[in-house]
Amino acid sequence: MKVTRRLYFCTRLLPGFSGSARRGGFTLLELSLSVLIVSLLMLGLFSSVQLVTTASRLQDGPVGQTTDLARHLEQLSADVRLAQTLVERSSDAVEMTVPDQDGDGDAEIIRYQWWGAVDQRWTRTVTYSLTPNEPVTTVLANNVTQLDLSYLAATYGPADTDQEIESDEVLLLAHDDRPADSGKRVLFIVSDPDSLRNRDADKLAWMQSWGYTVEPIAASASASSLQQAWQRNDVIYISETTSSNTLGSKVTDAPIGVVCEEAYLCDELGVTTSVGNAVDYQYLSSTVGTHFLTEGWLPGDAVSISTKRQTVRNLSDDESDQAPGLQVLATRAGQPALAVLDQHAQLIASDADAGLTAGETTVFSQWSPTSEISNDTVASKVALDEDAMVSSITAYVKLPFAGSTRFAIFADNAGEPGDLIAETGIAYTLFSATGWVKIDFADACMLEAGDYWLAIAVPSGVQVRYDDSGGTSRCSSTHSLAGFDSSWQNTFGPDPNNARLSAYLTYDAIRYAAGRRVFLPWGSSGFEVTHLNEQGQGLMLRALQWAADAVPDNPGLDLPLSGSLSGGQYLAPPLPDNATGWRVTRLFCRLKKLEDASYQNVQFRLVSATLDERPSPYLLEEASVVFDYQFSSKDYVWYEIPFAASGDLRTDRGVCLTVSGGGAQAAVILNYDDGAKPTTGDTLLLQSLDQGNTWSPPSAEADLRFYLYGHYQTRGEPQW
Structure with missing residues (x-):
């Protein structure tokens, strides 16, 4: 049964040879062949998947990354070759400007940066x-x-192996x-012109x-004779x-420039x-880097003017002893050593200029009537023949018991009292008193030569001495003991009023330098000029050139700034x-504020220049300052x-300074010249009328x- 059953089963599974037989399934041979074929197909599919997986690993692995880095480094090299300005050159970052890439004509900014070992991004x-x-x-x-980025500056011509050097x-x-530099005639004042030391x-x-x-001419x-001599010369030494x-x-009053070595002439001049x-010094400490005499000296620089130490004499460092217009360009041991006065600068007052008066010092015979002038103000016109520093007013008055008065100065307005000065x-x-009453101003007031009005408060019971002819006076019904009005008001009385009050101003006359004055830093009898080095001799030459300038007062032109009006310089x-x-x-740069202008925030920006020498949007550095009451509106x-932090700049490109104000109205003024150029370099004035969005063509003049x-950096020692 068992064998018979097995044979029967096999017979049904094996394919029959009779065309009429019906198939009931796959034979063992067919199944084996099918399995073999599927296995071969799966093996091929597995190989393909493995190849794709391996390729993917290679793409994400060292080989692929190296390929990407090589491509990025080539892009970096291409950007550097196009760079207009290299702003930053460090071991982990490089920043540059490149020509326009977005069609507006302005440069773009490209920055490559490695973010360090923590972030690990590039x-x-x-x-x-x-x-x-x-x-x-x-x-x-x-x-x-x-x-680690390193840099090799381009070298034209044979390779240069010198190290890069940065200047001071x-x-x-x-x-x-x-x-x-046109005044070439010097009046040389010496002790003995016939036998020069x-x-x-x-x-x-x-x-x-x-x-x-x-x-040469003798000091004696x-x-x-000296006046006749200076009339045929351009400068006095x-x-x-x-x-x-x-x-x-x-x-002292010479109308031409004076260069002086003798320190003890400081008061006479x-x-x-x-x-x-x-x-005993050979160095100066520079205090000003914006003057022709000290051009190139930075504030704080120690400047050698002699090849050896020598005894020299300084000027007084007490500011109360110095002329108000004195400009100290260099010091020595903390005291002025090199100092200048510009033409028309104020001088110190001499003894002959102190304690002068303007007005009436005579005690006139008449008293102002209390029935007509009571709780009023009277004023008399006085004339100042010279600029003055007024310290007090004195008037001859009668004060009743517990009486009081006060004085004032008013400006002249077309022959009438004007604004309070x-x-x-x-x-x-406390008790009644009669006589001269002097009242000092809390701060001396400076007045220019001209007409003024001297005013006296006349409360009830107060009287003033006067004469009814020979002068010009006015009466006001304003009670001034509590303080004078800002302008004269409520005039009354006879017309014309020819009275003169017994009242006067006390002042010191203000003198001005008729020409430029220079005090050189080697005023001492033992100083040997043969030890002056190139810097010292150059200072002597520049002092002659500056003092002899035939047109010393060139104020330049005004360029107002506001939120919309900007100025600049290539x-x-x-x-x-x-x-x-x-x-x-x-x-x-030189600035001043407009008179009566409120404070203004002024923005200074240093930007790279476009190919047509106008400001680009690329900012190198910026700074701002608030111009307020501390800044002068006069000078x-x-x-x-x-x-x-401007960064390293290309030698074949310039930069632009732009200056703009923040307010709607102009409040700050830049100083510029038209028609005068620097002796070297390339410079152009820039202006914008739309908040710096566009700039007018640069002015070459x-x-x-x-x-x-x-x-500046050079490869080896500088070669000019």
């Missing part, structure tokens, strides 16, 4: 000028554990009111080598060999009332032939703008007044 960020607030950052690689901070470029002969020889015609010459007692004040200490405090008396300094880069450290001041300081 990124590329593009800032388009059309959308400066929307930078586009691409992650170039992750898991970057180390990156130097004056790169400047534009200011420079002397024309060796040091005077050396100075005369230097002046002649600089192209000057020199006329008469005032008229006073040797230290002269005696201050001999020369005295004979050239109106510079200081006394000298300072005698010190200054008022005194109140003078009281700056491309001259650099050594082998310079590889340069950077800005500070820039000085321009030099303002220093620190730009210590105009420039801001500025001083630009910085560093």
